[in-house]
Amino acid sequence: MSVPVTVLCGELGAGKTTLLSALLESTDREIAVLVNDVGSVNVDADLVEARTDLRTGEEVVALENGCICCSLGGELSRSVIQLWKEHDFEYLVVEASGVGEPEPIARQFVRGPAGGPYDLDAVVTVVDARRFHDRFAATGAIDDAGVAADDPPERQGPDETGSRPLGDLLLEQVEFCDLLVVNKCDLVSETERERVVGILETLQPRAEIVTTEYGSLEPDALLESGRFDLEAAAESAGWKRAIEADADDREGSERDHDDDGHDHEHDHWDGGHESDDGANEHDHSDHEHAHPPERYGIEVDTYHRRRPFHPERFEALLADLPAGLVRAKGLCWIAGRDRQAITMSYAGSATTLEVTGRWIASLSEERREQYRRAQDDLSWDEEWGDRETRLALIGRDLSMDDLHARLDDCLLTDAEMDADWSTFENAAPTGMGESVTISSDE
Numbered sequence: 001m002s003v004p005v006t007v008l009c010g011e012l013g014a015g016k017t018t019l020l021s022a023l024l025e026s027t028d029r030e031i032a033v034l035v036n037d038v039g040s041v042n043v044d045a046d047l048v049e050a051r052t053d054l055r056t057g058e059e060v061v062a063l064e065n066g067c068i069c070c071s072l073g074g075e076l077s078r079s080v081i082q083l084w085k086e087h088d089f090e091y092l093v094v095e096a097s098g099v100g101e102p103e104p105i106a107r108q109f110v111r112g113p114a115g116g117p118y119d120l121d122a123v124v125t126v127v128d129a130r131r132f133h134d135r136f137a138a139t140g141a142i143d144d145a146g147v148a149a150d151d152p153p154e155r156q157g158p159d160e161t162g163s164r165p166l167g168d169l170l171l172e173q174v175e176f177c178d179l180l181v182v183n184k185c186d187l188v189s190e191t192e193r194e195r196v197v198g199i200l201e202t203l204q205p206r207a208e209i210v211t212t213e214y215g216s217l218e219p220d221a222l223l224e225s226g227r228f229d230l231e232a233a234a235e236s237a238g239w240k241r242a243i244e245a246d247a248d249d250r251e252g253s254e255r256d257h258d259d260d261g262h263d264h265e266h267d268h269w270d271g272g273h274e275s276d277d278g279a280n281e282h283d284h285s286d287h288e289h290a291h292p293p294e295r296y297g298i299e300v301d302t303y304h305r306r307r308p309f310h311p312e313r314f315e316a317l318l319a320d321l322p323a324g325l326v327r328a329k330g331l332c333w334i335a336g337r338d339r340q341a342i343t344m345s346y347a348g349s350a351t352t353l354e355v356t357g358r359w360i361a362s363l364s365e366e367r368r369e370q371y372r373r374a375q376d377d378l379s380w381d382e383e384w385g386d387r388e389t390r391l392a393l394i395g396r397d398l399s400m401d402d403l404h405a406r407l408d409d410c411l412l413t414d415a416e417m418d419a420d421w422s423t424f425e426n427a428a429p430t431g432m433g434e435s436v437t438i439s440s441d442e
């Protein structure tokens with residue numbers, strides 16, 4: 001029978017080890033723990049080992065050479081398989097590095113060789129309530145990216161994903177999990193705690209959320225919950241749901257012009273390149289925002305345009321985003337990057353622009369037609385093909401209309417549409433997997 005596994009994520013110092021120690025003390029089950037730390041000294045492994053009274057003496061295995069989610073994917077599989085062959089235990093907990101992405105780790109237990117002896121039960125992310133509140137819920141975001149606001153964009157190559165902004169990784173851990181443990185609740189007021197929970201519910205509508213002090217939880221909450229579902233976890237992020245709902249709304253209303261009162265006026269704006277509207281004339285009066293939880297001033301919205309951003313104006317906006325913006329993510333079309341589909345990801349203080357693919361419109365005619373046949377719901381513009389900007393925006397006490405207007409000001413004007421786009425100053429990345437990070441100073 002396969003051994004159930006819980007993967008424990010969370011930023012450095014959130015309380016993963018504390019939670020794990022409390023768990024090991026409160027259950028009689030034979031639990032093996034795999035600890036992964038970035039850095040050569042594995043303090044956590046020592047700590048957990050000491051606390052568990054060395055029940056088997058070899059319960060804790062440490063991977064010390066880096067982050068399991070990137071370079072050590074193979075090593076993770078090898079280690080857990082070796083552990084399974086050499087030891088007798090009922091349950092495995094993997095404490096992931098504080099900077100790890102959970103999805104590749106989870107995939108090791110689903111599609112990788114470790115999927116044989118193991119069965120992934122749940123991905124649990126521990127959040128430090130105090131730090132999360134200060135970073136994402138307080139007005140006046142803290143620059144945690146270590147990049148001064150007026151620094152030029154930081155460039156990263158495709159193999160340096162480990163240097164992504166902390167906030168971005170943190171939110172990925174929140175967005176891909178089954179259980180969110182909001183720890184250190186002794187360090188926040190009740191209102192702050194509720195605000196943190198409200199934001200987390202918006203960022204990750206699927207996960208169960210529990211609040212704790214010193215990781216004190218019933219073992220049942222963590223073990224054999226049967227919560228994990230790879231497809232559901234991969235699709236559960238609040239930003240993804242917003243974008244999908246928006247695209248569905250749009251397609252629905254394009255099919256039949258039946259106004260269900262839930263339509264976004266923005267979505268039908270065609271970028272103006274075939275009309276005389278002008279890029280900046282856009283009526284927000286009947287704007288309706290999508291699916292907001294309507295609590296604690298948290299709002300989810302989408303922004304969709306079929307006209308490219310001016311790279312300089314867009315960069316200037318990214319360096320000056322409003323403090324109430326918690327999360328923004330989606331694809332952008334940036335003038336001068338006409339092949340590159342660029343993913344924008346903003347989390348609390350810094351934005352990463354990364355080339356994550358190519359516009360289908362930039363492929364050879366033959367391949368373009370193949371892709372179009374395979375995706376019959378792909379929305380296509382006669383002139384620009386699939387190029388478009390489609391972003392999910394999650395904010396708190398934020399005027400979405402103002403943000404839309406500021407984004408619209410970054411779009412090319414009619415005159416700029418006719419200019420040579422390659423002459424624009426352009427900090428956006430060019431190669432597949434390449435990224436730049438722009439820190440916001442508000």
Ligand SMILES: Nc1nc2c(ncn2[C@@H]2O[C@H](COP(=O)(O)OP(=O)(O)OP(=O)(O)O)[C@@H](O)[C@H]2O)c(=O)[nH]1
Pocket residue numbers: 010011012013014015016017018019044097098183184185186187212213214215
């Ligand atoms: N005030 C308070 N402190 C806590 C709580 N939980 C953990 N701590 C403390 O926070 C610090 C970090 O906790 P750890 O459990 O080591 O955090 P971690 O997530 O394992 O950290 P890394 O291994 O560095 O990723 C320790 O000093 C804990 O005692 C809590 O609920 N409240």
